[in-house]
Amino acid sequence: MTTPVKIAVLGLIASVIAFFGTYFLSSSRAAETSASPDATSTQASASSAPAEGTAGxxxxxxxxxxxxxxxxxxxxEFQNPRPSGFAGEYSYALVEMTGDDVPELLVEAGDKENYNPVRVFSAVDCDSVTAPVETLLNAAAGxxxxxxxxxxAASGDRIYQAWGFSIESMQRLDTWALQGxxxxxxxxxxxxPVSGSPEAQAITFSPVxxxxxxxxxVPTVAAAQAAPAPQAEPAAPAASGTALTGTVRVFNAPELAQFQGLNGTPNGxxxxKKFTILVLDSPVQLAAPKSGNPEGPVTQEAKMVLLSGKDPSAGxxxxGQHVTLNFDVSDCMFPSDTGMPLGQPKCYSYTVN
Incomplete structure (x- = not known):
């Protein structure tokens, strides 16, 4: 074969090798690219962990x-303001705070000293739950x-962190809102006012x-309360067998003392110390026996009824429910000591109307 022909053949072979080499290299790179995870989708997945996958x-x-x-x-993670640590108990509530008629989830971590941090979770879209790290607080210092x-908030577009002292009549409400x-x-x-305002609503937490x-x-909040009127109508008398209507709530001792307007707990x-209480919608005049009184029933004003006086689990x-309970007041008793709730009756049995 002549030299020019050899050169031509070698050039042709080199061109073919270059062509196929370029093809396979391009295919290999394409395969590697398609096998790599998309950074945006990975970030979206990570941002929603561990609560991900709302079904629509x-x-x-x-x-x-x-x-x-x-x-x-x-x-x-719950930011704990006290070194005592958590008690291992959690509770939750539902509160509307973004104005979209979809309640947010509030989770409270119980603290050994009753300094309970609260976190907010919001199901903002189909695929994930927003979980801001910022923490609110439910606490009573004694x-x-x-x-x-x-x-x-009654407006449903915010939430309040209230600050005050149990011996004061007013409190400061700091406004918080979800922003992304x-x-x-x-x-x-x-x-x-500590006693209630039209805009601020008490939140009812339940065990997880x-x-x-x-x-x-639906939001687990009490109806907005106006500040109490300067003068109230006389309390209506209650019959010996009577139905009383109100909201069942659990208080610890400092909370109950504050709710009754006391300057601290009567006996320290x-x-x-926990109390399950039926907080009446309005006061009544109740005729019932009184401890240490041999002369029979006495008639006193009742604003609440202790349900857990004998059985701690009663009620x-x-x-958290607004209920009507039927009482046989012969099975109720007014205290003669400084036991809590101060001056209010305890009833040992009831039926739900």
Whole structure:
């Protein structure tokens, strides 16, 4: 073969090798690119962990997402302001705070000294739950001390952190709102009576094991309360066998003392002492026996009824509910000592109307 022909053949072979080499190199790079995870989707997945996978933008999906959080609330960090540590108990509430008629989930971590941090979770879309790291607080520092409470807003577009003292009549409400992935103060603060205001609503927390409030998926808040009128109508008398209507609540001793307007607990009771109380919608004149009084029933004003005076678990199934209870007042008794609730009757049995 002549030299020019050899050169031509070698050039042709080189061109073929270059062509196929370029093809396979391009194919290999394409395969590597398609096998690599997309950075955006990975970030979206990580941002929603561990509560991910709401089944659509419907109520059922949001309930499922919130339920996952309540299954393992210890997976989330709660900023503890006290060194005593957590008691290992969690409770939750539902509060509307973004104005979209979809309640947010509030989870409270019980602290050994009753300084309970509260975190907010919001099912904002179909696929994930926003979990801001910022923490609110429910706390009572004891008789006469600082009291910090999380309150819902009647407007439904914010939440309040209330600051005050049990011996004062007014408290400061700092406004917080969800801003994207953050729970932040808006800079707005208002003064409101401790006894109640039209805008601020008390929040009812339930144990995480009780999923009935979650299944109902409505805000677990009390109706907005106006400040009490300067003068009230005389309390209506109650019959010997009577039905009383109100809301069942659980107080610890400092909370109950503050609720009754006392300057501390009468006998030095601490926050570990709990009371299940029917807080009446309005006061009544109740005729019932009185401890140490042999002359028969006495008639006194009742604003609340202690349900757990004999059985600590009595009334626990009704906590947070607005109910009418039927009492045989011969099975009730007014105290003659300084036991709590101060001056209010205890009833040892009831039926739900």
């Amino acid at each position: 933008c419907d109520t059922e999906g949001r309930i499922a997402a919130y339920s996952q959080i309540l299954d393992n609330p210890g997976a989330y 008789a006469g001390g600082e009291r910090v409470t999380v309150l819902a 992935q953050t729970l932040a103060q808006t800079g707005e603060s208002i003064q409101a 094991a009780d999923r009935a409030p979650l299944e109902a998926f 009771e601490g926050p570990d 626990s199934e009704l906590v």
